[in-house]
Amino acid sequence: MDLSLIIMQLLSGIALGAVLVITALGLTIVFGMLGVVNFAHGALFMIGAYAGLYLASLTGSFWWGLLLAPILIGAFGMLIEFVLIRRLYGRSIDDPLLLTFGLSYILVEGVRIVFGSDGIPFPTPPQLIGVLDLGIGFFPRYRLFVIALVAVVLLALWLTLEKTRIGLIVRAGARDPTIMQVLGVDIGRVWLAIFGLGVGLAALGGVLAGPMRSVNPEMGSLVLAEAFVVTVIGGLGSIVGAVVAGLMVGISISLVALFAPEMATIVMFALMAVVLLIRPQGLFGVRGRTA
Template sequence: MQLFTGLALGSVFVLLAVGLSLIFGLLTVVNFAHGAFYMLGAYAGVFFIGYLGNFWLTLAVVPFAVGAVGLGVERWLVRPLYGRGIDYPLMLTFGLAYILVEVVRILFGAEGMPFDAPDALMGAVNIGVGYFPAYRLFVIAATAVLVIAIWLFLEKTSYGLVIRAGARDSEIVRVLGIDISQVWLLVFGLGTAVAGLAGVLSAPMRSVFPDMGTTVLVEAFVVTVVGGMGSLAGAVVAGLLVGIVVSMTSLFAPAMAEVSMFALMALVLLVRPQGLFGKKGLMG
């Protein structure tokens, strides 16, 4: 049973790390505003579920809304910093995160807000070894579907081929007459949309408050480092692994649950400094 709890927690980590890895792996941008986009997804969920009155419509709309914000950030804030070094967009997104949090505080207040799972996913399901919350099973399934969809898009479509080619050699893509700036725009928007989806999916499990993105940003970077910066497969494997480690540790040593992910990261880095699936020299 604790294993399934770890998988549910790991699914949120996977969604966070996938978006972070997409942006870093294809744009080499360390997005410190990723946790803020996750928070925006949760608050967008609160807004749209109040406006639409339907969880499923909200779940469909939120990624587009947060992704649209991401498109604007890439086009008007991040793009002018390409080619100036990795620290420039890092510092910009670091400051942007604080701005987004303060904007949310002004609009929604500093207190937390409730966000309930839909009636169809309330209660528990018998999984053979006991009863497990239906909503957490849904999160696991939704994460699996999304990861497969992203993999198919990147590996099996012509536009995915352009994205991967642009990540390896943007000059060659330009020579072929492709506007690489539009490729980067799409990737940043996709990464932020996934972060927004992670926010609205985790809202019924973790509640909604302005600083909710701060903690998950640390968790997302731990998962990304363990899996390997820029690796989609690494984000998936490491996200589930970290979730299981935290869940199992909370069962046997609750006081060490939060520390366990950092211990895992340290262990992995001692053995493989580039992470489980990372490539050497990516940060160079």
């Protein structure tokens, strides 16, 4: 097996991992800061893809869809937090889990009613159609763009959390919300923003995945499972964990596909099982954390 093939395979693994990272990130942030396991994350990913497609066809440009859909769906996420999730803080972890689980059914069924249960084509933006010759092989331009965009989003997120005052409040709020309230921070607003961010990231993942897959009401269910696996491997609530685990899963799937393609889906679950046996809290998780 020649080296260029392995490098191409690595690259497709990284592109696959990039979408996993974006979706797992939203899930892990919401869990880490709010203690909410968002089972509607996959459905919101799908809603994001539909919103992106709708906005792109409305404005005639993919780029508006890519920009506006995460913002719009993020705002919708804030509405969900404000109207529904907020009432369940302080109760057992199962309550928001059941709520979001039910919500996911409503969202999927709603999309089926509005857009039908057939898939809808999501055209690749014209600037990114085709392949780029990398010298060792051809790679789709669009997937290279996805890798780059995810890197930029990660950098922006890291800078916001680590270098700004807002980031400081968010990190402190995750550590000890009571003290934050004593210090006069309106923690409710922080949680609202965090949930909106998590949902916005899911929607961004959906828009990015749109041109690579067909857009259909069930596209989120598989993504939810993948995002959970990544989150568990990385450690629930850990942002670094989500990034490392997302790339790890993407690359493992890709390399296994080279040698035993029929095992490509199972490998991520096998990876999760191994990680859980060796480090039950996940690669970057904190032991005994209950959020």
